[in-house]
Amino acid sequence: MKKLAILSIILFALAISERSQAQRVENKPPLDNFYEKVNNVGKEPRPYVPVREADVYIKRRLWRMIDFRQTFNQFFYFPIQPVQDRVSFMSMVMTGLKEGSITAYDPITDDFTKPLTYEEFIAANTNIREVEIEDLDNPGVMIQRTDTSSFSNADVKMLRVKEDWFIDRQRGVRDIRILGLCPVIQRFDPQTNEFRGNQNMFWVYYPECRDLFVNTEAFNRHNSALRMSYDDVFSWKRFFNSFVTKADNQQDRQIQEFLTGWQLLAESDRIQMDLLNLEEDLWEY
Numbered sequence: 315m316k317k318l319a320i321l322s323i324i325l326f327a328l329a330i331s332e333r334s335q336a337q338r339v340e341n342k343p344p345l346d347n348f349y350e351k352v353n354n355v356g357k358e359p360r361p362y363v364p365v366r367e368a369d370v371y372i373k374r375r376l377w378r379m380i381d382f383r384q385t386f387n388q389f390f391y392f393p394i395q396p397v398q399d400r401v402s403f404m405s406m407v408m409t410g411l412k413e414g415s416i417t418a419y420d421p422i423t424d425d426f427t428k429p430l431t432y433e434e435f436i437a438a439n440t441n442i443r444e445v446e447i448e449d450l451d452n453p454g455v456m457i458q459r460t461d462t463s464s465f466s467n468a469d470v471k472m473l474r475v476k477e478d479w480f481i482d483r484q485r486g487v488r489d490i491r492i493l494g495l496c497p498v499i500q501r502f503d504p505q506t507n508e509f510r511g512n513q514n515m516f517w518v519y520y521p522e523c524r525d526l527f528v529n530t531e532a533f534n535r536h537n538s539a540l541r542m543s544y545d546d547v548f549s550w551k552r553f554f555n556s557f558v559t560k561a562d563n564q565q566d567r568q569i570q571e572f573l574t575g576w577q578l579l580a581e582s583d584r585i586q587m588d589l590l591n592l593e594e595d596l597w598e599y
Contacts, residue, residue, distance in 0.1 A: 346398060359524035359545050362491065369484040372596075374589060377424075377560040377568075379498070380473040386555045389533040394468050400533055404467035404497060406544065407518065410526045411435070417522060421514035424476055424494055430516055439465040439515070465515070472498040474514065475548075475556065479589050481596060488593040492520045492548055520548070558582040 382391040382403075390403040401409075410416040411432045418435055420428035430438075474496035481488055496517045501510040527544035532553075534541045547553045557579065560568040569581050 351399070357528045357543070359528040360550070362549075363482075363485065363489075365480075365482055365489075366484070369482050371481040371483040372592065373478055373480040375476070375478050375562040376558055376585070376589075378475045378477070378556040378558050380475060380554050380556045382471045382473070384555050389535070390473065390554075391468075391471065392533070399531070401530065402467060403473070403532075403544065404470045406526065406530045407495075407497070407523075408432075408467060410523070415526050416518055418516040418518060419494075421496060421516050424496065424517050426494065426517060426519050435516060436464060469499045470497040470515065471500065472512065474498055474559070476517075481593065488589075490552070494518065494520055495523070495548075524549070558585045561585050 380387055380390065382388060393400055393402055396402075396405055407416070411418050414432075418430040418432070419426045420430060422428075475492060476494040476496070477490055477492045479488065479490050494517045497515040498512050499515060501513050502508065503510060524545050527548065528546075530544050531541040532544050532547050542551060542553060559570065559582070569578050573581050
């Protein structure tokens with residue numbers, strides 16, 4: 315038994331040595347882990363259950379907002395710069411846009427009709443202006459300088475979600491399908507720092523994003539060995555806090571157009587509860 319144990323240790327040491335030599339020969343950096351992660355490599359998104367139009371008994375369209383500043387949602391925002399195997403939600407999306415694996419659409423409407431290239435988006439969100447600053451070599455003397463500021467991932471602190479809630483009579487369940495995501499930034503007056511409102515940056519079509527999302531992990535603060543993919547976060551676990559900003563209505567109005575303050579949040583909760591109770595009321599005997 316002792317000889318077998320010693321032989322096992324020797325073989326293990328030889329395997330480690332050969333692996334280290336192979337890495338040095340191939341000029342690869344050392345593995346920053348004690349095992350090789352393969353679970354999220356080349357994965358394909360789990361397909362939705364097919365739904366026929368005839369089986370959609372009730373459908374409601376919602377728009378909701380995810381605020382990255384909420385403690386529960388901060389895994390969307392951090393890390394601001396990629397760290398080891400972790401990237402923020404916006405870093406993932408902007409990489410997908412730059413590589414062409416996903417498409418950005420004009421933020422004016424959310425019907426995905428006008429695509430934007432990565433270059434067009436960056437050009438439209440680069441601000442060039444003349445500013446006056448004090449000359450460090452001549453105190454009290456103001457000089458003109460060109461200030462160039464462009465879009466930064468860290469500017470995005472909210473995410474708008476467009477989704478459909480429906481009752482599938484064939485399966486007898488309430489289901490949800492996300493259609494689009496839209497990063498949102500807050501605009502402030504550069505002189506007075508007065509809040510000017512939220513600005514939609516671009517829309518992405520969620521079904522097109524699933525291949526990218528399923529291969530990117532979201533941070534798990536409790537256990538790094540059990541991280542979800544971003545496709546799990548949105549499609550299956552709905553692992554985020556949010557509030558409803560609009561439900562499809564006759565006037566096509568957002569809630570903030572006719573309610574403010576606590577009444578806005580109360581209306582958001584009412585819409586949410588109506589949808590959650592819909593399934594129970596429908597199948598109650």
